[in-house]
Amino acid sequence: MRVVITIQHPGHVHFFRHPIAELEARGHDVHVFARESDVAIALLEAYDIDHEVLAGESDSLLSLAAVQATYESRLLARARRVDPDVITAIGGVAAAHVASVLRTKSVVFYDTEHATLITKLAYPFADVICTPSCYRDDLGAKQVRYPGYHELAYLHPDRFDPDSSVLESVGLDGDDEFAVVRLSSWEASHDVGHGGLSDPRAVVDRLEDAGLEVLLTAEGRPPADLESAQFSTPPDRLHDLLAHASIVVSEGATTATEAAVLGTPAVYANPLSLGYTAELESEYGLLFECTDENRQRCTLEAIDSILAQDEETWAHRRNRMLEDRIDVTSFVVDRLERHARHRPIERPLTADSHHR
Structure with missing residues (x-):
């Protein structure tokens, strides 16, 4: 499958780092698009994650709106060329909007109840919203709860061994x-x-x-x-x-x-x-x-x-x-594979197929 992942914060890099590696190891085609934010790009480079930066940083709520609009329009153009089976993000405003335009699937991960601006902009457009089981809001049929925290996608002992150097x-x-x-x-x-x-x-x-x-x-x-x-x-x-x-x-x-x-x-x-x-x-x-x-x-x-x-x-x-609690990376990969748009299998034409 073809996967688009959007990154707008350093924490998003940590969260998706291991799922990206797992998806690629399974043979999936992963495309990472980012918005310049704090040290997010430095982390993508440190982890050697191939990516494209689509928009710069914002320094106020007013400029955030302009940057977000630029980011979404460029993401739409790139995603249209990729033709993804699933688009995913944390928060997922751009991801959910672009997926709805392209009529593909969006899987959003979020854990911040009080970020009402993000949730109002993203949740109505998202196909699936994955939250920790302790998330306080009931989001209805779209919500999938899991026993873990975002941080266990990268700090679970199966994924992280502290280095004292x-x-x-x-x-x-x-x-x-x-x-x-x-x-x-x-x-x-x-x-x-x-x-x-x-x-x-x-x-x-x-x-x-x-x-x-x-x-x-x-x-x-x-x-x-x-x-x-x-x-x-x-x-x-x-x-x-x-x-x-x-x-x-x-x-x-x-x-x-x-x-x-x-x-x-x-x-x-x-x-x-x-x-x-x-x-x-x-x-x-x-x-x-x-x-x-x-x-x-x-x-x-x-x-x-x-x-x-x-x-x-x-x-x-x-x-x-x-x-x-669970290894959240495994959950992320499972959900993306489970909820991705399913394409019809393209079978090569053979001589017999003409007679059928």
Whole structure:
């Protein structure tokens, strides 16, 4: 079959990386189209994924509309030439629109309930919408729920083995205990009007007082008094770092969840709770949500609680989570093969066929 995959965010590259390899190994023809966004293109290149960039970055909601229109029109032109049997994406606005025009199938993967702009634009046009079983919304007959998280498409132990050599690249050795702090830019369409930590400096101080080295990563420029804590590592090595950290504090749900499924306890400081962050807290105790107006105080208390536990606690909780959850890459490949448009089998003409 012919598959079109659209990429508009670094997380989409991670999610589809292994499905692309699996699909190609099965003999399918995969075409990847991307919109320039943050480090998405750098990741595609790092993983040696053949792709074409169709549109640039946007720097505001107004420019996003223009960029999205350009992206969709170019994707339509490319997809028309490919004539795909299925188009897939995370979120899937462009994918669902283009598939409906070409009368082919679209399979959309999504896990963010509060991204209402994306869901209103994509869901009505999508043929199949795959969500984690903990997704809070009922989407009707189109919805397929699965017992997993997006992050288990690339961080399941069958897909990922952490490499400790990353520590040397950030000036650490194997005996150093460290924390990763992730600050968001709050510029995504579903983040407008929200915020995370009121005082990141106090969070860093609390971690350092506990004897941890602090590595800070920020979308955009970090606060001036925290620039010395900022580190740099290739984007394809960040997960190695999260796996070896003692704790991760993140304003973004993806980084917090990546840490949690790797068995590194995470604090998620953000006013927007999600089905999967809530489940990782309530069912497995791997993530601590700080989502009310007292996020700053909650974060500091969660740090103290996490650091009072021993390492075996987190390994045990992760193992229990993995017993309940699936390798999401296998699910993705299965769904694309299952829902793709089925073409009639073209049989070569023979002398006998003329007589029949």
